Amino acid sequence: MTDPAGHHALDADDPLAPYRDRFVGADQPLVYFDGNSLGRPLAVTGPRLARFVEAEWGGRLIRGWDEGWLELPQVIGDDLGRVVLGAAPGQTVVGDSTTVLLYKLMRAAVAARPGRTEIVIDRDNFPTDRYVAAGIADECGLTLRWIDVDLDAGVTAAQLEAAVGPDTALVVLSHVAYRSAWLADLPALTAIAHDAGALVLWDLCHSAGSVPVALDAAGVDLAVGCTYKYLNGGPGAPAFAYVASRHLGELTQPIQGWMGAVDTFLMGPTYAPAPGIRRFLSGTPPIVGMLAMQDMLALVEEAGIDAVRTKSVALTSYAVDVADELLAPIGVTLASPRDPALRGGHVTLNHPLMREVTAALWQRDVIPDYRDPHGLRIGLSPLSTSFAEVRRGLELVRETLEQMTA
Template sequence: MPLSAPLTREHFERLDRDDPLGASRARFDLPTGEIYLDGNSLGAMPAHVPARIEHVLKQEWAQGLIRSWNDADWYPAPQRTGGKIARLIGAQANEVIVADSTSINLFKVLVAATRMQPGRKVILGERGNFPTDVYVASGVAELTGCELRCVEPDEVLAALNDEVAILSLTHVNYKSGRRYDMAAITARAHEVGALVVWDLCHSAGAMPIDLNGAQADFAVGCGYKYLNGGPGAPAFVYVAERHIPHVRQPLTGWHGHARPFDFTHDYEAHPTIDRLLVGTAPQLGILALEAALEMFDGVDMQVLRNKSVALCDLFIQLCDEQLAGLGVELRSPRDAAQRGSQVSLAHANAYPVMQAVIARGVIGDFRAPDILRFGFAPLYNSYVNIWDSVQALREVLESGEWDSPEFIARKSVT
C-alpha cells in the first residue's frame, strides 16, 4: 500500500521503529556510513561467522587434523546445511544437499532430468535468463542430443507441449527482478509431461518458496546471495523425494557413491539425495554457509517477504516522486506479486551513474547494457536506507557528477 505522498524521511524512520526484523541488522558486520543494496549479488557477512571459521581453522583443522571429518562432524555438513536451506525453500530436509556451484548443479540436474524423459528432445528455456543457465543448458543439449529452445518469458506457457523434456527457468530474473508463478508453471509443465528445473538464486532467502507445494521436480540455487554464505559459497540442489531413486546424474564422483569408503571399482549411486554429491566438499565454504544460515533461525519467511515488498514498493514510489525527468525508467514489475526482492531502473549512462552512487556510499550494481540494480535484503536493509539511497541517486543525476573519467572507466567485475 503506497504511503501518502510526498514521502519524508520521518515516514521511513517510523517504519524502522516498527520493523519486526529491525534487530537482525545489528547482527551483520556492515561498513558504517554505507548503504548496501547488493545482497542479491553478494550477501552481507553475519557478524558471528569469523569466530566460527577461526574455530574451524585453529581448532578443527590445525589441532583436529584429519580426525575432524568425524570428530567435528565435517563429513555430514552438506546434508546438514541442505536441511537448513530446505525450510527456507519449502522442501523436506532429505531433498536438499549443499554441493558444488549453481552452474555445476544445473548441469547435473539437467542431464539427470533429460535422462528421465526418453523420447523427448527439447529443453525449453527463457530468453534473458542468467547466462550460465543458458550456457549450461546448451552444453547439456549438445551432449544429450536435445534441442535448446528459448522463448520470451511470457511465451513460456504457450511453448509447453509434448516435445518438451525439461523446462528450465529462473524463479526471479537477475536483471528485471520479474518473478514467475512457480506453482502455475510447474502444474502446466506436468500436464504436458515435462519436468521443471527451477533456479532459485534470486529467491532463496529473499521470500518464502514452496517447492513441495508446487510439486517442483528439481531446483538449484547459490549460497552467496540472500543466504549470506560468503564469496563463492557452495550452492544447493533440490530433488523431489519421488524422483531421487530415478536420478542418474552424470558427474559420478566418489562422494555420490552408495559406500564411498568401500573404494569399490564400480559406481553405485547412493540411495538418497547424497547421489547428487560429486567429490570432497569445500568444507570451509560449507561451514561458513551453515553458520550464516543461523540468521534465519526463528525468522518467519512471510514476515521477511512483507518487508521485502514494502522496501521495493517504497523505493519505486520514491523514484516516481523524486527522479521524474532525470532519464530513469522502471524496469521491474510494479506489481509486487510479479517481483522478487530487487528493483531495476534503466538509464542511458547506467554504468557511470552507479559508480558515482557507489562513491557516495550507496552500493548497488550495474547490469549491461543499461540497468541500475538495487537488491533489498530484509534482514539488514532498513527503511531509511530506501530514503537515503534515492536521495543519493537523485543528487548524482541532478548534478551530473557521474560524467567523469573515474566513473566511466569500466572495472572487470560490474
Template sequence: MTSTLPATATSREDAAALDVADPLAHFRDRYLPLAPGVTAYLDGNSLGRPLAAIAERSDAFIREQWAGRLIRGWSEGWMELPEQVGDELAAATLGAAAGQTLIADSTTINFYKTLRAALALRPDRTRIVIDRDHFPTNRFVVESVVRDLGLEIAWLPGSVDGGVTVDALAEVLDERVAVVALSHVAYRSGHLADAAAITAATHRAGALVVWDLCHSVGACEIELDAWEVDFAVGCTYKFVGAGPGAPAFLYAAARHHDRLDQPLWGWLGRADPFEMEQGYRPAPGIRSMMSGTPSIPGVLAVREGARVIAEAGMPAVRAKAVALTELVVELADSWLAPEGFTLASPRDPARRGGHVSVARADARQVCAALVEAGVLPDFRTPDVVRLGVSPLPASFVEVWDALAVMREIGR
C-alpha cells in the first residue's frame, strides 16, 4: 500500500519530474481533453473524466450494434454483459473471482438488494450497524428497511480520523447484529477502512458485511474474495470513469448464492426469463440479483473503465493514488495550513483513499473561487474542500498548479 514513486516536490520542477518518472503518465492521453479555461480537475472522486474510447465505442455501439443488430443484439451478447463486465471489473480491481459481480441499476438499488439479501441470511437477528458518516443514500436505505421490517439501527460511535474502525465496531457488535454496512472509503474524510479486519470481526460475531466501495474502487486495492466479504456495491462514475449515472456494480460472494433472496424480483433475475412463465424462480448464481433491464451503453462504458485499470494494473494505480494524495497533503501543510486550513483526512496514506479533504469555515466560497479560476474541486457541507485526484488522468503538475491557485485564493 506504499508508494513506489517519490512524492516529495518542493518546486514545480519537482512536480514535473514526478510526472516524467510516472509509469502511468501515458494514460493521461487516453482521456478527452479538459475544456479551455480548466487547468486542473480535482473532482475525480465525484465524476471521473471520460476516456476517448468511451466516446468512440459509444458512437460505434449506437451506429453498428443498436442500429445494425437491433433486437438481435440481445441474443448476440448484450444479455450477458452485466455479468461479463462485472467479471472484468472484478478482475481489474475488486479482487473477486468470476461469477460474483453484476453491473446494473444504481448504488442505491444495489445497496437495497444486497442489504435485504444479507438480512435474509440472518433472519433471527434484529440490528444493522451503520455510521453517521456513511454516505446518505445508504443511511436512508437502512432507515427505510428498518422501518419496513421492524428492525433497528446500531449507530457506530463517533468516528476516529473520519472513518470506521474495528475498535468502534466492537462497541456495538453483538449477537443482535445481522449486518454491518459501512463505506470502505468515507466520502467526506477519505478515511480508508481496514475492510479485512472489520469483515473478520463481523464474521466472528456471526453477522454479515455489506461494503460500499463507491469512493475506493479504482483508487484503492480491494480484495473481496481474500477478505471474505459477503456483499459489496459501488458506483462506476467516480474513479472507474463510466459517466454520469452509469450503472453501479454489485458483488455477492459465491458461498451465499444458493440462498440469495432479494425482493426486487424482475424478469432478468428469473431463471429462463424468456419462457415468460408463471411464478418467480430465481436464476442461478449472481444472476438472481438482477431486476430489470440495465443500460447496455452504460455497461459498455464500465467495460472501458475496467479495461484501462486492468491495463495499468491496480498496484500501480494505487501507488500513484498514494503519491498524488501525498503531494496534496504536503502542499496543504506547506501552503494551506498557514492560511487557516486544516487537514480533514488521514495523514497515513495506508488509511487514505483517493481524495484529500481540507477544512475551513469559508470552504463554500473557496470552492466557488477555485472554479472561477479554472480549478474544479468538490465542496461538502459545511466546511470541506475535497481534492480528488484520479490516478490515471491526473498529473503531479496539475496538483501543484491547483494547490498554488488555492493558496492564492485562501489568502
C-alpha cells in the first residue's frame, strides 16, 4: 500500500521539482495527464513569440530569411540531435508534419533497396505509420509483413527475427508504443534488421524528450518524431527527421521542393538536391512553429536527459503503485509493462468503462486520454508533473469509476 501522503516526500526529494514552476498553468489545481500528447507551454515562450512578431517578423520582414530563418531547420535539428537524440550534427532537420516525414523517409528507404519486396511493421504501431506504410506498399507494389504483438507490450527481438528476411526492404518500429508504453530494445532490433540487409525507421514520437535515445551509437538508419509532446513545441509544431550521415548520399528525396534544392534561389529549370540533410526539406520552413521547442530544448539540456528519464521512471512507477492500491480492487488492470526498464513515459489502465470515465474526468479538470480497448492513458511529462498531481488524479479516477458502478 502506498502512503496517501507519500507524494509530499517524493516531491520534496525531487531535484527536478523546481522546473514545474516554469510551465504555464502548472500552479493550477487541474490535473494534466496528457503531456505525452500535448505538452504544456513554458512561461518564457509567450514573450519569445511576441518578441519574434515585433522585432523579427515585424521589424526585419523578409530580411529575416537571410538573417537566420533559412538555417533554422538545421540549427534546431542539430540541437535536437545533441540534447535528446544522441545524433551528431548534420543528420537531423525540422520541417513538415510527422506524416509527411514518415512518407519521405519510408519512400526513400524502399527505393534504396531495389529488388526487396516487403515492409515489416507491427499491427499495433501508430495508425499514421501503418497507413503511410500501406500507401507506399500500394504505390510501389510491395507487401506488408505484419507482426502481431501483445497490445499490453510491443515488438520483441524474437518476433522481429521471425519476420525479416532477404525480401525485407524496410522495418518500421516505434521506440515507445503509443498504447502500452512498451519501450523497444532499439539497438537490438536495429541490429536484427541490419542482419537481414534491411533499413530500419524508428518512430520517436512517444520517446523524444522523455527517454534518452542514442541513434548514432545504435547505428539507426532513419527516424522521425513529433515535437508537440515531450518537446512542448505547441499544437501542430513541425516534426523532425533523422537520416544517418552514411545514407545522405544514397537516399533520394521523394518530395522535391525548392527549399531542398542545392541553390534555393536559383530557381532553375531542373531540381538538384542540396548536399546533406537539407535535401530532405521541401517547402518553406514553418518558422513560427519552430520557436517554442527551442525553449524546451534549452530546459531539457539544463536538466539533463538522463535526469529527465529518472524522473519519468519515478512518476510512472508511482502511478503503477497508486493504481495497484486504489484501482485494482475495483477491477482496473495495468495495460503497460510493469518493469520500468520496459516502459516509456506513460501508463495505460484498462476497465470496460474507461471511455466514459475519461469523458467525466475532463469535466472535473482531470485530463487523461482514452485509447481502445478500454484504456485510460496517463501521460506524465517529467518536468511539468508532480507526484501530488499523480496521486490526486488517480484518486479522482477511482471516485469517478465508483460513482459509475454504484
